[in-house]
Amino acid sequence: MNNFLKNIIFKDWQYKLLAFLIAFVLWMYVVGNQNLNIKINVPIEFDNYPVNLKLTGNFQNSVELLLEGRRDIISRIDKNNLKVKIDLKTAKEGKNNYILTSKRIENLPDGIIIKDISPSRVILNFQAIKVENKENVKE
16 A cells, blocks of 8 residues: 555656646636726826816715726736826816716726726816905005
8 A cells, every 4th residue: 555655646756746837837827817806996186276266065086996907917006006187177167077087097007997987977166266466466
């Protein structure tokens, strides 16, 4: 019996080791190429904030993204570096509706698919503020 086990384990050990290494490499390849879905919260950043307007009321300051991609790419995402940018250059007094698309998301690595953005739009309410001109102020 003892001789039988030695023959099973140690006979042609080089081939057995090679087969094990090939199986391990193939397993790592398959696991690395699996697609994953993750949900992450991403902050909203505003660009070109108008000086004559101020935000009023409640507004969304982050969105939830559903991302899909290979496991190795997903694991390298820097969640602190992702952001949604909204350009307020065309903002006007009253309600402003901004649709959130993948073009507004910055620092997303290649190979990642955005499956969902929730909410898909942000409504910002602006109110005009009085801007004092220092040249017109008399002392």
